[in-house]
Amino acid sequence: MNYQNNLEFAQQLDAEDELKQYRDSFFIPQHNSQNAVYLCGNSLGLQPKSAGSYIQQQLRNWQQHAVEGWFQGDEPWLSYHKALLNPLAGLLGAQPAEITIMNSLTVNLHLLMVSFYKPAGKRIKILMEAGAFPSDQYAVESQVKFHGLDPVDSIIEIFPREGEVTLRTEDILSKIAENAEEIALVLFSGINYYTGQLFNMPAIANAAHEAGAYVGFDLAHAAGNVELQLHNWGADFASWCSYKYMNSGPGGISGIFVHEKHFNDDSLDRFAGWWGYRRDKQFLMAQGFEPEVGAQGWNVSTSPIILMAMHKASLDIFEQAGGIKLLRAKGDMLTGYLEFLIKEINLKHGEDLFTIITPSNQSERGSQLSVVCKYRAKETFNYLADNGVIGDWREPDVIRMSPVPLYNTFADVYKAAATLAQSVIDLK
Known part of the structure; x- marks a missing residue:
């Protein structure tokens, strides 16, 4: 997949996604009256709307x-x-x-x-x-x-x-x-x-x-x-x-x-x-x-x-949704896109501000990236949360982000990476 670093590309992938309807099967947490970008399914998955019934x-x-x-x-x-x-x-x-x-x-x-x-x-x-x-x-x-x-x-x-x-x-x-x-x-x-x-x-x-x-x-x-x-x-x-x-x-x-x-x-x-x-x-x-x-x-x-x-x-x-095989394929694409976008941030700034310690080989990972922050790690995590991107913190300097194929979108991934990129500027 030749990924592109723009929202239009992410939205096009979402339009082509054969699993996109299942996002509506879950309650998405809100941030400032809008859907948060929830990348914490590795810790607690979202609530199915059907669970109450x-x-x-x-x-x-x-x-x-x-x-x-x-x-x-x-x-x-x-x-x-x-x-x-x-x-x-x-x-x-x-x-x-x-x-x-x-x-x-x-x-x-x-x-x-x-x-x-x-x-x-x-x-x-x-x-x-x-x-x-x-x-x-x-x-x-x-x-x-x-x-x-x-x-x-x-x-x-x-x-x-x-x-x-x-x-x-x-x-x-x-x-x-x-x-x-x-x-x-x-x-x-x-x-x-x-x-x-x-x-x-x-x-x-x-x-x-x-x-x-x-x-x-x-x-x-x-x-x-x-x-x-x-x-x-x-x-x-x-x-x-x-x-x-x-x-x-x-x-x-x-x-x-x-x-x-x-x-x-x-x-x-x-x-x-x-x-x-x-x-x-x-x-x-x-x-x-x-x-x-x-x-x-x-x-x-x-x-x-x-x-x-x-x-x-x-x-x-x-x-x-057709079982794990289809979900795994989408999860690989979501995670691969997030990996691409994080590397784009590093390229822009000319240094590895964010080091992904999760294996780059898709056969050696699932839907999760563990990212080491070089500077002001906890402040970066808090910045993401304050701007509606919900990930997971692990001491001393790791942010875990897990795009889940049942309910996350490529636009979610783009927005998460864009917020991470903005944190580099705002936290200087």
């Missing part, structure tokens, strides 16, 4: 049926989750039976590590990227301590090479191979939250299995953002949140993936609950846990229907 429907079911809502009405709650499985399977590259919807992301990582982190003998270590989101770091550290191990000895973190910001795939694979006899689990982000780097998950999964370890992925910044093929990649497990690129509300429901190869593995431990009991015998209330077949056997607690309704409102839009 989906919630109201379930409130009516509660009002009309009370406890019988689990069994009666157009959408009985006992099976409500099933309507979410096929859309999620398409986004995740999974079989519907390999998915269940439950809890929040970090809770799910803990529950999954009960099954897939089983230190024994020399094989006690967890390998992960350095600079993973703090929740992942804390979860891994506490899991290691729970087994009576020292995190210093039991966690292997992979750092970028000196002078580099992102990880090289060959270094990840080499580190796995070097520690093959000691690794019990490889736990990686799909996309690093800080740099926006999309990791080579199939290569990581293959290397982990060759080393004799389990492999799992935190897909917080990947689900609903990039194409995934969890089943074909052979990942043992994964979890994600739904409130970022999947627009399912603050603190929205999470989910897990467990590969079908583990469905009949009785050696896997798990923390059990009644909601994970086999459905054909669930109401017999018998002692002795017998898990439901598939990922649903990892469920613990009752489905939170209101959260699921919010999730369904967004997933239905993904379905209407």
